[in-house]
Amino acid sequence: MASPHLFLCILLVVFGSYLATISAAGDGKQSFVVVSTSSFQTQDVCSTSTSTSTMKPRPNRAGAAVPLVHRHGPCAKSPSTDKPSSFAEALHRSRVRADYIMSRALRGRGTTTTMEMHEQEEGKVSIPAHLGTSEDSQEYVVTLGLGTPAVEQVLLLDTGSDLSWVQCAPCNSTDCYPQKDPLFDPRKSSTYAPIPCGSDVCKSLKSNHLDNGCSMNDNGTQSQCGYRVEYGGGLKTRGVYSTEALTLAPGEVVKDFHFGCAYKQRGADDKSDGLLGLGGAPQSLPVQTSALYGGSFSYCLPPVSSGTGFLALGAPSNTSGFSFTPMTDFMDDGTSYLVKLTGISVGGKQLRIPRKVFEGGLIVDCGNIISHLPSTPYAKLRSAFRAAMAAYPLIPSDDDDTCYNFTGYSDVTVPKVALTFTGGVTVDLDVPNGVLLDGCLAFTESGSDGYVGFLGNVQMRTLEMLYDARGGGLGFRTGAC
Known part of the structure; x- marks a missing residue:
């Protein structure tokens, strides 16, 4: 029979391993990115490695x-x-x-x-x-x-x-x-x-x-x-x-x-x-x-x-680097493209959001700047993001926006934000370019739960977005530019 001391040691090792696993998966450092505040500024000079004349096919x-x-x-x-x-x-x-x-x-x-x-009721211009x-x-x-x-x-x-x-x-x-x-x-x-x-x-x-x-x-x-x-x-x-x-x-x-x-x-x-x-x-x-x-x-x-x-124009012959989610027309208008969001995570933690609130879907719109989410997903995302960024002062806002004053900081630690779409496709947004705009969380509320939202161009940045007409899907490839 094993001694009580040996049993206690085994228990401590197992428990310690469990805590380490929780730390890595939940609030682990891999779920946050340290970025220089200078990266928020537009460069004055187009480098030769990124100029239009040297773009690689x-x-x-x-x-x-x-x-x-x-x-x-x-x-x-x-x-x-x-x-x-x-x-x-x-x-x-x-x-x-x-x-x-x-x-x-x-x-x-x-x-x-x-x-x-x-x-019309208020007499405003339509x-x-x-x-x-x-x-x-x-x-x-x-x-x-x-x-x-x-x-x-x-x-x-x-x-x-x-x-x-x-x-x-x-x-x-x-x-x-x-x-x-x-x-x-x-x-x-x-x-x-x-x-x-x-x-x-x-x-x-x-x-x-x-x-x-x-x-x-x-x-x-x-x-x-x-x-x-x-x-x-x-x-x-x-x-x-x-x-x-x-x-x-x-x-x-x-x-x-x-x-x-x-x-x-x-x-x-x-x-x-x-x-x-x-x-x-x-x-x-x-x-x-x-x-x-x-x-x-x-x-x-x-x-x-x-x-x-x-x-x-045209799809790659090999799409193994892409993750695809189904895509449809929006309300048969023939122009807009629609996908379904099913979940959001912040700092590696999945937010508890009922899937039914996403039923309206998201219009994929590169001409729009900021992404729009129904009320519950937006509120949950805003709350989790603010908690993760509690070390930095918020700028007061009448619209309850989430904007920060980064004056005096040479770098900031920003949580990763990931969006999950139909089919279990999870896309990690670029940090900070796919999350922050002008020091603000680049999301807003679209309306009541179940209402149609928008996937804006901030969240698309650095991703290759492949509109597969024949397959009826939208593909995501990270780190493409």
């Missing part, structure tokens, strides 16, 4: 890849003159965009939103009734070639829009907003052609409320297809729906690409030369090029302080 990919940058980042071709969004500005823009996307989808079903009903989203919240741009010979165009990236457009000459300062690059001049391109008004391509605009009737060309010999898009942030664009050669990369040219040649604008500035639509409707770039690239595409959004990411 994505491995195992048969399609085309182009550089992608933040419009305030060090590698932007023509950095925007406006200042990067403060958290308060980003939050406002994200809410405007989210409200508009919801309004667009519900109007497609002939439904009035709760917000609109409230505004959200515009046409398709589009808030352009002010879009942060990332790509540079493509349009026309023959190709003319560079800097375009905002948007998964919440379908129709691509650029400002076209001739257009005076009262009709078009000022931009750094010369206006695209279709008269100087040998491959430009307006789309006839009676064509099936033109008629397809009507089903998405993008048509603007017909107009005669300059010599009055042909009826041209007019388009119109009105955005929630106040931007309106209209012009001639046209075809043109689109150069993605050397040797990668899309012939007869359908886009809007804009002659009348309102509400924008020099953020870009136009917009590139990546939604799911027929007018978008992925759908138009599905015969070439299969309808799939991916992108990696770099942090503001970093250099270059990428936009790629």
Whole structure:
């Protein structure tokens, strides 16, 4: 029979091992990241290792890849003159965009939103009734070639829009907003052609409320297809729906690409030369090029302080590095992409949240800045994050935001945040770029439990997001840019 002393020693060893396991899995140091506060600042110089001219092609990919940058980042071709969004500005823009996307989808079903009903009762101005989203919240741009010979165009990236457009000459300062690059001049391109008004391509605009009737060309010999898009942030664009050669990369040219040649604008500035639509409707770039690239595409959004990411058309031949969750259309609107969130963890600890509160799903929206969660998940996340960051002073906020004053700190310890999606796919967000924006927790509340939320571009940063059209899934690959 074993002695009592030997039994006690065995018990202590086992108990000590259990405590060590709990420490590693629960509040272990691996679940926190020490980051320098200097990493929150945008670099002044684009390093050669991250510049657009030295972007390495994505491995195992048969399609085309182009550089992608933040419009305030060090590698932007023509950095925007406006200042990067403060958290308060980003939050406002994200809410405007989210409200508009919801309004667009519900109007497609002939439904009035709760917000609109409230505004009508209060006598406020309702959200515009046409398709589009808030352009002010879009942060990332790509540079493509349009026309023959190709003319560079800097375009905002948007998964919440379908129709691509650029400002076209001739257009005076009262009709078009000022931009750094010369206006695209279709008269100087040998491959430009307006789309006839009676064509099936033109008629397809009507089903998405993008048509603007017909107009005669300059010599009055042909009826041209007019388009119109009105955005929630106040931007309106209209012009001639046209075809043109689109150069993605050397040797990668899309012939007869359908886009809007804009002659009348309102509400924008020099953020870009136009917009590139990546939604799911027929007018978008992925759908138009599905015969070439299969309808799939991916992108990696770099942090503001970093250099270059990428936009790629076509899926990799080997997707073993990705984790996939099912993806569907949002309310059959044909544009937005929807996934289902099932859980959240902070600092390695899974939050206790009933799965039913996630039933509304998340719209995956690279044009939105901040992620929106239903009330219970947001409250649980905010509480856990604040507890983990208790060492740092909170900035008082009327909106109960979670913003910190890091003045005087050379580095800070930030908890990892992970999102779990349908199928058990868990994605660790980049720290700090995928968690913090302007020193604030980059999440907000979308509405009641079960309400639709949004996955914003902050949470996507450094991830390759693969929209697999054939497989109906969204793939995540960490550390891609």
